[in-house]
Amino acid sequence: MGLLSILRKLTSNPDKELRLLLLGLDNAGKTTILKILASEEITNITPTAGFNIKSVVTDGFKLNVWDIGGQRKIRPYWKNYFENTDVLIYVVDSADKKRLEETGIELYELLSDEKLKNVPLLVYANKQDLPDSLTAADLAEALGLPSIKDRAWQIQACTASQSKGVREGMEWICKNFKFK
Amino acid sequence: MSFSIWWIFTYYFRPLIKWFLRKTTGLCELQRICYGTVSGAPRINGVEHSLNSSRSKQIKQLVDHLNDIAENRRFTGANEREILKGAVSTVLIVKKINPKIHYQFVSAFGKCVEQIWGYKQLISEVEELRQTLFDSDDFSHERRLYDLWDSLMPDEKLESRVTRQWQIIGFQGDDPKTDFRGMGLLGLENLLYFSTEYKSSAHHVLSHSFHPTYGYCFAIVGINLTSMAWSLLRDGSAKTYFYNTSKSLPTIRLFHSFYSYLFYEFDRFWVESKPRDIMEFSNVKNKFEQKIRTLLQNPRTEFRISLSVQNV
Numbered sequence: 001m002g003l004l005s006i007l008r009k010l011t012s013n014p015d016k017e018l019r020l021l022l023l024g025l026d027n028a029g030k031t032t033i034l035k036i037l038a039s040e041e042i043t044n045i046t047p048t049a050g051f052n053i054k055s056v057v058t059d060g061f062k063l064n065v066w067d068i069g070g071q072r073k074i075r076p077y078w079k080n081y082f083e084n085t086d087v088l089i090y091v092v093d094s095a096d097k098k099r100l101e102e103t104g105i106e107l108y109e110l111l112s113d114e115k116l117k118n119v120p121l122l123v124y125a126n127k128q129d130l131p132d133s134l135t136a137a138d139l140a141e142a143l144g145l146p147s148i149k150d151r152a153w154q155i156q157a158c159t160a161s162q163s164k165g166v167r168e169g170m171e172w173i174c175k176n177f178k179f180k
Numbered sequence: 181m182s183f184s185i186w187w188i189f190t191y192y193f194r195p196l197i198k199w200f201l202r203k204t205t206g207l208c209e210l211q212r213i214c215y216g217t218v219s220g221a222p223r224i225n226g227v228e229h230s231l232n233s234s235r236s237k238q239i240k241q242l243v244d245h246l247n248d249i250a251e252n253r254r255f256t257g258a259n260e261r262e263i264l265k266g267a268v269s270t271v272l273i274v275k276k277i278n279p280k281i282h283y284q285f286v287s288a289f290g291k292c293v294e295q296i297w298g299y300k301q302l303i304s305e306v307e308e309l310r311q312t313l314f315d316s317d318d319f320s321h322e323r324r325l326y327d328l329w330d331s332l333m334p335d336e337k338l339e340s341r342v343t344r345q346w347q348i349i350g351f352q353g354d355d356p357k358t359d360f361r362g363m364g365l366l367g368l369e370n371l372l373y374f375s376t377e378y379k380s381s382a383h384h385v386l387s388h389s390f391h392p393t394y395g396y397c398f399a400i401v402g403i404n405l406t407s408m409a410w411s412l413l414r415d416g417s418a419k420t421y422f423y424n425t426s427k428s429l430p431t432i433r434l435f436h437s438f439y440s441y442l443f444y445e446f447d448r449f450w451v452e453s454k455p456r457d458i459m460e461f462s463n464v465k466n467k468f469e470q471k472i473r474t475l476l477q478n479p480r481t482e483f484r485i486s487l488s489v490q491n492v
Contacts, residue, residue: 026352027359044310044362044411046404047352049397050461071352073397077459 017062018177019084023110024091025103026070029126032160033091034067037170042161047071051081059174075106082115087173089122094139094157095130104143111148120176121153122169129159152176190233208275214288221423221479227292238274242267246293250300260294260429267293298430299422303414306435310366310410316357321365324372325356331375332386332398350389350398359403366410367403373436374402374443381440385447394451396458404461405446408469409439412476420476421483441483442472 022030031052035042038054048069056063066081068074088110092103107123110116123145125136136157140146145153154172158165198209205212213226231243249255249263268290272279279286315321322341329338332349339345342355351359360367375382389398412418413435421438422430449468453460475481 042362044407046361046363046367046407047359047400049400049404050459050463052462071397071400073347074458077457080459 016060016177017064018086018173020063020065020087020089020173021081021085022065022067022089022091023078023106024070025093025096025099025106026072027096028070028091028093028103029124029160030067030070030091033089033124033126033158033166034065036160036163036166037063037065042163048074050074058170061174061177063170078110079113079115082113085116085119086177087120087122088116089124089169091124091126092139092143093127094125094133094135095127097132097134100142107143111151118151120151120173121148122173123153123155124160124165124169125155125157126160128157128165129162194233195235208277210271210275210289211277211282211285214285214292218480219288219291221420223288224292224295224423225419225479227289228296231296236274238270242270246297247300250297251304253301253304255297255301255429264290264293294429295423295426298426299419302422302430302432302435305432306366306410306413309369309432310362310364312365314357314360314365314368316355321368324368328368328372328375331372331379332382346399347397349386350396350400350402352397352400356399359400361403363403363406363410367406369432370406370409370436370439371399371402373433374440377436378440378444381444385444388447388451391451393457394455396450396461401446401461402443404465405442406439408465408472409435409442412472413438417473417476420479420481423479424482438483445472 022034024030026047031045031048032042034052034054035045037056037058048067050069052067054065054067056065068078068081090107090110093099096103111121123140123143125134125139127133128135134142136155140155145155154169156165156169156172158169160166201212202208207215209230210227213223213230217223217226231239234240234243246255246263246267255263268286271277271289272286277285326338329346329349333345336345336348344354346354346356353359386398388394389396389401409418418438421441422434425437426434446465446468449471450464453464453467455461455464475483
C-alpha cells in the first residue's frame with residue numbers, strides 16, 4: 001500500500017462500504033462497466049446469466065458492485081437485490097432507440113419500489129461512440145429524469161468499451177457520499 | 181527459498197541425471213519418454229516439457245521455428261509432413277539417434293510433435309473465430325443462425341428474422357445478433373456443432389432448459405460455456421482432452437467436440453445441483469469449472485460424451 005492511499009484511508013472513512021446495484025436492459029453494457037471498474041479485460045464478455053459481483057476499492061470506499069442480467073426472463077429477480085442498496089446505477093444503450101420506451105418503463109418501475117426509496121440514481125448514457133446515439137441531455141429528457149424530485153440523480157455520458165466516462169460517474173457517487 | 185533450491189536442482193542436477201541415465205541406458209531423454217511413458221497426454225506432456233527445457237541451441241531453434249509455424253497456421257497438408265520430417269531429423273542428428281534401429285521412436289516422437297504444435301495452432305484458429313464479430317449483413321453468418329434454429333426446433337418455423345421465438349432456444353431478446361458479444365462467431369459455431377453433430381444430446385439438454393424450476397436459457401448458457409472452453413484451451417488446461425482424444429492433427433471440430441462435452445456435462449451438473457433459480461448460474465458454473473479443471477489435471481483422464489438419456 002502506498003503512502004498516499006494510507007493517508008487517504010486515514011482522512012476519509014476507511015470502513016465505508018457501498019453497495020451499488022447495476023441494472024438496465026440486456027446489451028446495455030452493465031458487465032462492461034463492472035469490468036472497467038475492476039480493471040479487467042473487456043474483450044471476452046458474455047451475456048450475463050444470473051448475476052456478477054465484484055468488490056472494488058476506490059477513493060477510500062469499498063464498492064460492492066452487483067451486476068444483474070438484463071434479459072426479460074431475469075428482470076423479475078431484480079427485486080431480490082434491492083435491499084440495502086446505496087446507489088442505483090441504471091445503464092442505457094443510447095443508440096437503442098427502439099427500446100427507449102421499454103427501458104424507461106423498467107426504470108420507473110424501479111424508482112417506485114419501496115425498497116429503493118430515496119436511493120440516489122446514476123444513469124449511464126452508454127455507447128456514445130455509436131452513430132445516432134442520443135446525447136446524455138437528450139436521453140435525460142426522453143426518460144423524464146428532470147421530473148425526479150425524491151432523490152439525488154445524475155446522468156453521465158460514457159463509452160464503456162473505451163472506458164470513457166465510467167470514472168466520472170463513480171466520482172459523482174463518492175462525492176455524494178463524502179458529505180453525508 | 182524453495183524456489184531457488186528447485187532452480188539449482190533443475191539447472192545443475194537435471195543435466196547430471198540426464199547424462200547419467202543416458203550413459204547407463206544408452207537412450208536420450210526423449211527416447212526414454214517415448215519408450216517408457218504411455219501414449220496420449222502423459223507421453224506428449226513429457227516430450228513437450230523435455231523440448232521446452234532443452235539447452236541445446238539447435239533444439240531451441242527448432243522449438244522457436246515450430247512455434248512460429250503454429251502461430252501463423254502453416255502446419256497443414258503437405259506442409260505438415262515436411263515440417264514433421266524436418267523436426268524429427270533435427271532431433272535424430274542432435275541426439276545422435278540411428279533411425280534404422282529406433283524407427284519406433286521416429287514414429288512416436290513425430291506424433292507428439294504433431295499434437296503439441298497442432299494444439300498451439302488450434303489456439304490461434306479458435307482465437308480468430310472468436311474475434312470475428314457476428315455480422316447480420318454477412319449471409320453465411322445469417323445462414324448458420326437459421327441452421328441452428330432448424331436443428332433445435334425442427335417442428336417449428338421461424339416467423340421472421342427478428343422474432344420472440346428466439347427466446348425459446350434461450351437467446352435474450354428478439355434478435356440473437358447482440359448475444360454473441362465477446363465470443364463472436366465461435367459462440368454460434370459451437371452451438372451449431374453441438375446441435376447438429378450431437379443432435380439427440382442437444383435435444384435432451386434443450387428439453388432440460390425448459391424445466392419449470394431448473395430451466396435456463398440454452399443459448400446464453402451455451403455462449404458462457406464457449407467462454408469456458410476457450411479459456412481452458414488458451415491456458416493449456418485442455419491439453420489433456422486434446423492429447424488423449426486426437427489421433428491426427430487436431431482441428432476446430434475437435435474443439436467443438438470438447439465444447440459439446442462441456443455443455444452436456446454442465447447440464448447434468450446443473451440439474452444435479454438442484455439450483456433454486458437461474459440466479460445461481462455463476463455459482464454453479466464456477467463449481468463446474470473447478471470440477472473440470474481437476475479432471476484435466478490428471479493426464480490419464482479420458483473424456484467421452486455419454487449418450488445415455490436420463491429424465492429429470
